[in-house]
Each structure stands twice: as C-alpha cells, then as structure tokens.
Amino acid sequence: MTVTSPPPSTPEGYAAAVVDILGALAYAELSAFSQLAADANMAPTHQLKADVSALAVAEFLKYEALDERLISLGSSADEAMTPFTAAFDGFHKRTQPSDFLEGLVKAYVGDGIAQDFYREIATFLDPDTRDFVLTVLAARPAKREFIVGAVRSAIDDDPRRGGRLALWGRRLVGEAITQAQGVIVERDALSAILVGGIDGVGADLAEIGRMFARITDNHTKRMERLGLSA
Amino acid sequence: MTVTSPPPSTPEGYAAAVVDILGALAYAELSAFSQLAADANMAPTHQLKADVSALAVAEFLKYEALDERLISLGSSADEAMTPFTAAFDGFHKRTQPSDFLEGLVKAYVGDGIAQDFYREIATFLDPDTRDFVLTVLAARPAKREFIVGAVRSAIDDDPRRGGRLALWGRRLVGEAITQAQGVIVERDALSAILVGGIDGVGADLAEIGRMFARITDNHTKRMERLGLSA
Numbered sequence: 001m002t003v004t005s006p007p008p009s010t011p012e013g014y015a016a017a018v019v020d021i022l023g024a025l026a027y028a029e030l031s032a033f034s035q036l037a038a039d040a041n042m043a044p045t046h047q048l049k050a051d052v053s054a055l056a057v058a059e060f061l062k063y064e065a066l067d068e069r070l071i072s073l074g075s076s077a078d079e080a081m082t083p084f085t086a087a088f089d090g091f092h093k094r095t096q097p098s099d100f101l102e103g104l105v106k107a108y109v110g111d112g113i114a115q116d117f118y119r120e121i122a123t124f125l126d127p128d129t130r131d132f133v134l135t136v137l138a139a140r141p142a143k144r145e146f147i148v149g150a151v152r153s154a155i156d157d158d159p160r161r162g163g164r165l166a167l168w169g170r171r172l173v174g175e176a177i178t179q180a181q182g183v184i185v186e187r188d189a190l191s192a193i194l195v196g197g198i199d200g201v202g203a204d205l206a207e208i209g210r211m212f213a214r215i216t217d218n219h220t221k222r223m224e225r226l227g228l229s230a
Numbered sequence: 231m232t233v234t235s236p237p238p239s240t241p242e243g244y245a246a247a248v249v250d251i252l253g254a255l256a257y258a259e260l261s262a263f264s265q266l267a268a269d270a271n272m273a274p275t276h277q278l279k280a281d282v283s284a285l286a287v288a289e290f291l292k293y294e295a296l297d298e299r300l301i302s303l304g305s306s307a308d309e310a311m312t313p314f315t316a317a318f319d320g321f322h323k324r325t326q327p328s329d330f331l332e333g334l335v336k337a338y339v340g341d342g343i344a345q346d347f348y349r350e351i352a353t354f355l356d357p358d359t360r361d362f363v364l365t366v367l368a369a370r371p372a373k374r375e376f377i378v379g380a381v382r383s384a385i386d387d388d389p390r391r392g393g394r395l396a397l398w399g400r401r402l403v404g405e406a407i408t409q410a411q412g413v414i415v416e417r418d419a420l421s422a423i424l425v426g427g428i429d430g431v432g433a434d435l436a437e438i439g440r441m442f443a444r445i446t447d448n449h450t451k452r453m454e455r456l457g458l459s460a
Contacts (some may be wrong), residue, residue: 026334030276033283037267046260046306048316050293053263057290060283067280078277 008127009192015073017193018129021081021121022070024132024183024190028114029063030081032056033230048100051146055107058140065136084183091179095172105165105226106172108147110196112222113176116215126195151226165188166228173230177212239422240297247305247423248359252296253310254413254420258344259293261318262286269333274412278330281376285337287371295366312379321409325402331384335456336394336402338377342452343406346445354423364390381456396458403449403460407442414438 036056043049067077095110097103115137122133155162184191223230266286273279297307325340327333345367352363385392414421453460 027276030280030283034267034271034279037264037283037286038271041264041268044312045308046257050260050297050307052262053267054294055288056267060287063280064284077280078275154387211376213453 014126014193016220017120017190018125019073019075019080020083020187020190021072021125022066022073022133023075023077023082023194024084024187025118025136026063026066026070026077027081027084027088028118029059029066029078031085031092032059032111032114033063035092036103036107039097039100039107042097042100042103045184047117048150049148051143052103052107054143055111059111061140062136065139069132083187087179087186091175095175101151101161101165102168104147104151105228108144108151108226109146109169109219109222110172112175113173113215113219116218117176117180120211120215148225151228155227162228165226166223166230169219169223169226169228169230173216177215181212244356244423245303247250248355248421249300249305249310250313250417251355251423252300252303252359252363253305253307254314254417255313255348255366256293256296256300256307257311257314257318258348259289259296259322260307261315261322262289262341262344263293265322266333266337269327269330269337272327272330272331272333278376278380281373282333285341285375289341291370292366295369299362313417317409317413317416321405325405331381331391332398333397334381335376335398335458336380338374338456339399339449339452340402340406343403343445343449346448347406347410350441350445378455380399381458387455392458395456396460399449399453399456399458399460403446406440407445411442 033056036052036059040049040052043052063077070076070080095106097106117135118137119210122130122137125133151165153164220230231363263286266289267283270279270282270286275284293307300306300310325336327336348363348367352367353362381395385395450460
C-alpha cells in the first residue's frame with residue numbers, strides 16, 4: 001500500500017509520519033501481547049505460565065502508553081495501527097511456535113530484535129517523540145532472563161533441541177527483517193523519515209544497511225546467551 | 231482434598247488459612263487473565279481486542295500483587311495456588327465461551343461474581359489482610375462498561391441472541407456458585423475461617439446462605455444492565 005500524504009519535510013507530513021511510526025509500534029505491542037498470552041498457555045508449570053504472562057502484560061502496558069500518545073496527537077492506536085496489522089499478523093502466522101520452547105525463544109530473540117529496531121528508528125525522530133519512544137520501550141522492563149535458564153536446561157536434557165532451536169532462531173530473524181524492510185518500503189512516510197530525516201538529517205542507504213547489521217549482531221549475541229548458534 | 235493443618239484458631243493455623251485464601255485468589259486472577267486474553271483473540275475489531283486485553287492485564291496485575299504478598303508471608307503464588315488449579319481449570323473448561331459475545335458476558339458477570347465473593351470473604355479476615363485484599367480488588371479498576379454497549383447493540387441487531395445469552399448467564403452463575411461452595415467445603419482452613427472466624431467471630435450457615443443470596447442479587451442487577459433476564 002502506498003500512502004499519498006504530504007512529505008515529511010512539511011509539518012503536516014512529519015506529524016503524519018510520527019502517527020504512522022507510533023501506530024506500527026502500537027500494533028507490534030498489541031500483537032506481541034496476544035502471542036505471548038497464547039504461548040503462556042503452553043507452559044509446563046504455573047510459574048513459567050506466570051513468567052510468560054508477565055512478558056505479555058509488559059507489552060500491553062506499552063500499547064496503552066502509545067494509544068494515549070496517539071490520542072493526544074488527534075489519532076488513536078485503533079486508527080493508526082490499521083495499515084500495519086496485515087504485516088504483523090502475517091509475521092506471527094509464519095512464526096507460530098509449535099511448542100513452549102519455540103515460544104520462549106521467540107519471546108527472547110523476537111522481542112529483542114523489535115526493541116533494537118524501534119530504538120534505531122527513534123534516533124530519526126524529533127527529541128520529544130524520541131524521548132517518548134525510548135521511555136515507553138524502557139518502561140516496566142520485561143523480565144526475560146528466566147528464558148535463558150529454561151532454554152539452556154531444556155537443551156541439556158536433550159541436546160538435539162539445540163539444533164532445532166538454532167534453526168528456529170535463524171528463521172525468526174529472517175522473517176523479522178523481511179517484515180521490517182517491507183514495512184519501511186511500503187510506507188512512504190516511514191522511508192522518507194529514515195532517508196530524509198527531519199531537518200534533512202536522515203540516513204543514506206548505507207546507514208540503513210549498518211542499522212540492520214547492528215540489529216543482527218545483537219541477535220547473534222542473544223542467540224549465544226541462549227546457548228544457540230546463530 | 232482435605233488438608234490437615236492446625237486449626238485457624240491458632241496463629242499457625244490462621245496464617246496457613248490466609249495463604250490458602252490468597253492462593254485461591256491468585257489462581258482466580260491468573261486463570262482469568264488466560265481466559266480473557268484468549269477471548270480477546272475472538273474480538274471483531276482491534277478496539278474491542280484491546281479493550282478485552284486490558285481486562286486481562288488488570289487481572290494479571292492483581293495476580294502479581296498477590297504473589298508479592300504471598301512471598302512476604304513465606305509462600306508464593308506458585309505454591310499456594312496449587313490446591314485450587316483443578317477447580318478453576320474445571321470451571322473455565324465447563325464455561326468455555328463459544329464466541330466473542332459469550333466471552334464478553336462471562337467477563338462481565340463472571341468477574342462481577344468473583345469480585346463480590348472475594349469482598350465477602352475479606353470481611354472474615356484480620357484488618358491488615360482484609361485491607362490488602364480490598365486494595366488489590368479495587369486497584370486498576372477494570373473498564374468493563376464497554377461490554378454493556380457491545381452486548382446491548384448485539385442483541386438489538388439480532389434479538390434471538392438475548393435468550394441465548396440469558397441462558398449462558400444463568401449457567402455461569404450456577405457453575406461459579408457450585409465451584410465456590412466446593413472450594414469452601416474441600417478446604418478445611420477456608421471453611422473454618424468462614425464458620426469460626428478469627429477470634430471466634432465467624433459466620434453461621436445462615437449467614438453463608440445470605441452471602442450467596444447477596445451475590446446472586448448483584449448478579450441479577452448485572453444481567454439487567456446487559457439487557458438480559460437473569
């Protein structure tokens with residue numbers, strides 16, 4: 001879908017682009033909530049169910065903050081996230097965990113990639129919006145570290161799981177980056193901000209390439225922490 | 231299951247009974263979270279999905295507060311809720327909504343009954359625990375009123391839904407009260423507190439009967455608010 005809106009170099013165009021970015025982020029959070037809440041139902045213990053549910057809740061509280069901000073900008077999450085629902089729903093459909101362990105790995109590496117990506121995007125925004133996005137992302141930090149222990153001990157119990165989960169992690173990062181690139185290309189406002197920036201201080205294509213390189217580097221470190229080869 | 235613990239008239243027995251009650255409440259919240267998060271996936275719009283997800287999140291935050299309290303009492307939600315998981319899982323299994331509307335009615339009348347029941351139970355506890363329970367129940371009040379509009383407009387669209395949902399509401403209250411009575415009877419500590427109270431100021435069976443009568447009265451009012459005959 002190509003959106004014909006004023007270019008982001010105009011105030012109206014820039015405001016529309018901010019709504020676009022916050023809308024994408026809102027649906028990322030809302031769909032992550034649904035996915036994690038569903039994953040929690042596969043948990044083998046009530047403690048793990050509560051731990052994964054807590055991750056879901058952390059995502060939803062970020063969604064709420066984004067909705068409030070969008071309302072203050074004259075839009076709403078409901079409205080602003082509409083252009084992005086198909087892409088995110090497609091991502092979750094293509095990366096539906098087949099068991100609890102796959103869900104844990106997705107929660108750990110998928111959420112990590114998403115957070116990195118939005119932090120990178122934030123650097124292209126005006127200071128006020130940037131601070132807002134960074135505050136939302138840092139609020140109620142998800143307690144994901146229990147995943148490291150759970151995944152490592154599952155691999156200790158049955159080392160064959162390591163190979164399967166490593167493949168799963170590679171698929172997740174591939175799908176996530178494909179989706180992120182697709183969203184950027186499809187949404188004129190988003191790519192104009194990334195390439196043109198505000199005040200013309202944007203990224204060139206080489207910089208966008210480096211951004212994705214940084215994101216995959218961090219992904220590799222997260223996979224290593226889980227005991228998986230990236 | 232009958233638990234052999236010191237009678238609630240002793241300090242150890244009373245402490246164990248409080249852990250029991252908070253454990254039941256914790257699992258009520260955690261299982262309500264799962265149920266509502268699953269219901270949210272049946273929502274026809276993203277706004278309704280977010281609204282129902284917010285109800286789920288409100289339940290989970292209460293679970294977290296209960297877990298913290300249980301940890302401060304030397305237990306944990308994970309431990310204390312174990313005796314109650316079968317009863318609550320059974321309730322949710324027997325009252326699985328078959329569509330989004332049934333989920334909404336369950337969220338409205340089921341949560342209402344649960345809140346009433348726990349408020350009644352709280353009156354039998356020591357002031358400190360009672361204040362804690364009432365504060366948790368009142369925290370982040372769930373914004374359930376959107377359900378009234380959604381259910382009423384669905385019945386306006388197709389009045390046959392009114393009869394079906396009224397039957398559903400009656401089944402919910404029947405199952406909820408059966409379950410609550412079962413939990414009280416099975417758990418010695420719980421029934422001893424209700425009947426014996428602390429300092430011997432408990433309820434007699436007539437008072438417990440009046441308690442259930444108050445709960446069903448409130449249920450009838452909630453059904454009427456939804457436009458359903460109770």
